[in-house]
Amino acid sequence: MQSHDTTDAARVIGEILGLHAQHGVLGQDALLPVLHAIQDRLGFIPPDAVEGLAQAFNLSRAEVHGVITFYHFFKTTPPARCTVQVCRAEACQSMGGDALLSHARQALGCELHGHSADGGFALEPVYCLGQCATAPAIMINDAVHARVTPARFDTLLAKVATTKEAA
Amino acid sequence: MSVRIYVPADSAALALGADDVAGAIAREAARRGVAIELVRNGTRGLLYLEPLVEVDTPDGRIGFGNVDEGDVAALFNAGFHQGASTHRLALGLVERIPYLARQTRLTFARCGITDPLSLDDYVAHGGYRGLHQAVAMTGADIVAAVTASGLRGRGGAAFPTGIKWNTVLRAPGHQKYIVCNADEGDSGTFADRIVMESDPFVLIEGMTIAGLAVGATRGFIYVRSEYPHAIAALNHAIQAATRAGLLGPNVAGSGRAFELEVRKGAGAYICGEETALLESIEGKRGVVRAKPPLPALAGLFGQPTVINNVLSLASVPIILDQGAQYYQDFGMGRSRGTLPVQLAGNIKHGGLIELAFGATLREILYDYGGGSASGRPIKAVQVGGPLGAYLPESQWDTPLDYEAFASLWAVLGHGGIVVHDDSADMAHLARYAMEFCAVESCGKCTPCRIGSTRGVEVIDKIRAGDERPKQVILLRSLCDTMLNGSLCAMGGMTPYPVLSALNHFPQDFGQVAGDELAA
Numbered sequence: 001m002q003s004h005d006t007t008d009a010a011r012v013i014g015e016i017l018g019l020h021a022q023h024g025v026l027g028q029d030a031l032l033p034v035l036h037a038i039q040d041r042l043g044f045i046p047p048d049a050v051e052g053l054a055q056a057f058n059l060s061r062a063e064v065h066g067v068i069t070f071y072h073f074f075k076t077t078p079p080a081r082c083t084v085q086v087c088r089a090e091a092c093q094s095m096g097g098d099a100l101l102s103h104a105r106q107a108l109g110c111e112l113h114g115h116s117a118d119g120g121f122a123l124e125p126v127y128c129l130g131q132c133a134t135a136p137a138i139m140i141n142d143a144v145h146a147r148v149t150p151a152r153f154d155t156l157l158a159k160v161a162t163t164k165e166a167a
Numbered sequence: 168m169s170v171r172i173y174v175p176a177d178s179a180a181l182a183l184g185a186d187d188v189a190g191a192i193a194r195e196a197a198r199r200g201v202a203i204e205l206v207r208n209g210t211r212g213l214l215y216l217e218p219l220v221e222v223d224t225p226d227g228r229i230g231f232g233n234v235d236e237g238d239v240a241a242l243f244n245a246g247f248h249q250g251a252s253t254h255r256l257a258l259g260l261v262e263r264i265p266y267l268a269r270q271t272r273l274t275f276a277r278c279g280i281t282d283p284l285s286l287d288d289y290v291a292h293g294g295y296r297g298l299h300q301a302v303a304m305t306g307a308d309i310v311a312a313v314t315a316s317g318l319r320g321r322g323g324a325a326f327p328t329g330i331k332w333n334t335v336l337r338a339p340g341h342q343k344y345i346v347c348n349a350d351e352g353d354s355g356t357f358a359d360r361i362v363m364e365s366d367p368f369v370l371i372e373g374m375t376i377a378g379l380a381v382g383a384t385r386g387f388i389y390v391r392s393e394y395p396h397a398i399a400a401l402n403h404a405i406q407a408a409t410r411a412g413l414l415g416p417n418v419a420g421s422g423r424a425f426e427l428e429v430r431k432g433a434g435a436y437i438c439g440e441e442t443a444l445l446e447s448i449e450g451k452r453g454v455v456r457a458k459p460p461l462p463a464l465a466g467l468f469g470q471p472t473v474i475n476n477v478l479s480l481a482s483v484p485i486i487l488d489q490g491a492q493y494y495q496d497f498g499m500g501r502s503r504g505t506l507p508v509q510l511a512g513n514i515k516h517g518g519l520i521e522l523a524f525g526a527t528l529r530e531i532l533y534d535y536g537g538g539s540a541s542g543r544p545i546k547a548v549q550v551g552g553p554l555g556a557y558l559p560e561s562q563w564d565t566p567l568d569y570e571a572f573a574s575l576w577a578v579l580g581h582g583g584i585v586v587h588d589d590s591a592d593m594a595h596l597a598r599y600a601m602e603f604c605a606v607e608s609c610g611k612c613t614p615c616r617i618g619s620t621r622g623v624e625v626i627d628k629i630r631a632g633d634e635r636p637k638q639v640i641l642l643r644s645l646c647d648t649m650l651n652g653s654l655c656a657m658g659g660m661t662p663y664p665v666l667s668a669l670n671h672f673p674q675d676f677g678q679v680a681g682d683e684l685a686a
């Protein structure tokens with residue numbers, strides 16, 4: 001699914017740029033859609049892609065780098081097999097979000113923004129998943145889960161681990 | 168004859184296992200040879216009951232709350248598909264559940280009732296009547312109707328929508344834009360998400376009417392990346408509306424064009440600020456612009472732009488359909504129409520409560536919310552998102568009205584309410600407000616960029632009892648600078664949660680009575 005091979009990445013990025021150009025021209029407003037498309041395909045935005053993007057958009061490398069690094073969503077390193085995002089916002093805090101985060105840190109053996117020892121899991125904060133009436137919420141890869149107790153956290157994680165192994 | 172069974176596909180229901188429930192119902196029905204039609208509706212907004220499964224009966228739709236896939240076989244055994252309301256999860260007729268029956272659903276009239284992705288269903292439930300009215304009107308008449316309705320920006324700032332539209336209508340420009348701010352990043356808010364997932368056509372219709380009103384032919388909906396289901400629903404609905412000629416070069420046969428596109432955010436809270444959002448659509452860092460110029464005169468790509476919140480735009484179709492007076496008849500004072508209250512956090516019955524302005528916080532917390540989820544006393548409620556003030560019990564009789572909240576040095580904002588029980592440490596929450604500002608500041612102005620970091624440090628010292636009285640003076644001075652010196656609401660309103668926590672709950676900051684005056 002995800003390829004980290006440099007030449008392959010360059011080919012994918014070339015394809016994406018072609019799709020987003022209108023009459024052969026890439027307006028700057030296509031930059032975020034292009035970055036999303038790259039991350040969707042490769043799982044992250046390779047730093048060595050910045051120069052090619054800058055050329056394609058007629059921007060400086062600093063401008064492209066500036067955009068990529070401004071937005072929390074864009075990653076510049078390959079993602080872990082599984083990313084667990086724990087909501088840190090007020091509504092989740094009011095329903096034991098802090099305790100849930102402590103449990104997640106213990107279960108995965110890493111801090112926020114860190115990876116589990118085997119590199120399989122990444123633990124990230126997120127600020128609101130829109131599940132404030134059924135807090136606390138987490139997101140495991142693309143799936144949101146609400147009313148997450150530490151016990152439910154363990155069940156969800158075990159489920160992901162088995163499906164990943166099967167795949 | 169097959170039985171129609173509804174299982175919501177709103178992300179609140181999905182996050183509680185609705186897909187598993189739907190799968191189990193389909194399997195169990197097949198196993199038993201029961202003919203069913205499974206509809207994936209939106210949410211009713213009774214989020215505390217999700218997944219809320221409904222069964223169509225001759226008397227109306229009966230509900231079953233908090234259904235788990237493990238309950239499905241027992242539900243069939245109890246004859247739920249034959250309209251029996253005997254299972255322990257049975258709620259009776261959904262429309263009669265007091266939480267819902269006591270609401271005034273205008274903007275959210277269809278939510279949970281229809282299949283959100285079906286244009287036919289939308290039209291069958293009164294959809295696109297507003298647009299058809301608008302097509303026969305001049306732009307100025309549409310703007311006049313929206314102005315007369317008294318609708319004010321539902322994103323938080325409460326600026327009169329009609330006045331904003333009028334500025335854009337009169338502004339010279341070769342290409343005007345309608346931009347929808349769907350970057351709903353505030354904790355305690357989910358009404359925008361519910362509109363987009365559960366009734367996306369109402370937003371599309373509202374934006375189309377806005378386009379006709381001001382002469383804009385292009386629109387963008389900027390949705391946060393944390394809302395993939397909303398993005399998918401909108402894209403699906405835009406395609407359907409385009410196929411039906413309700414978007415495109417000739418909107419509903421009017422001879423006028425309106426095209427719509429979804430743009431996905433990338434996890435930057437500040438992009439909910441309107442000028443940062445415009446920068447982001449333009450492909451730049453989401454850095455706040457200085458105003459003036461107003462976006463209405465020089466907005467997206469420097470052109471006249473209407474930028475409104477999801478709920479403001481989604482309230483427009485009913486105003487055009489039923490008339491300005493109908494909408495204006497709801498509410499109190501200068502707050503007209505309905506406010507979709509979003510009740511969240513430590514509350515037993517969290518969900519969406521659309522009401523005419525004027526109900527009190529206490530009614531919301533106890534009559535609707537049923538008190539805290541933990542069963543402990545409620546200590547503080549934060550209204551209006553992370554940049555809103557914390558209100559102590561002495562202020563809960565305040566009516567939900569923009570001006571009433573402003574007079575308390577609080578904000579009603581978008582009507583998001585986050586409840587905290589008595590285990591909450593208000594100094595910790597004040598520190599969090601500063602920390603959040605530090606993480607999410609765009610960095611353009613100093614009070615916000617540096618002030619938030621200094622704020623975290625000062626609150627840490629207060630909590631540690633390190634020269635507390637001096638640090639409290641410093642914190643107040645810092646908040647004063649942020650309030651008055653920041654470029655936008657991010658830095659300018661972070662002092663609301665911080666100072667309200669300090670003023671109403673000084674004991675949590677280690678202050679004893681009397682200290683406050685000294686500070």
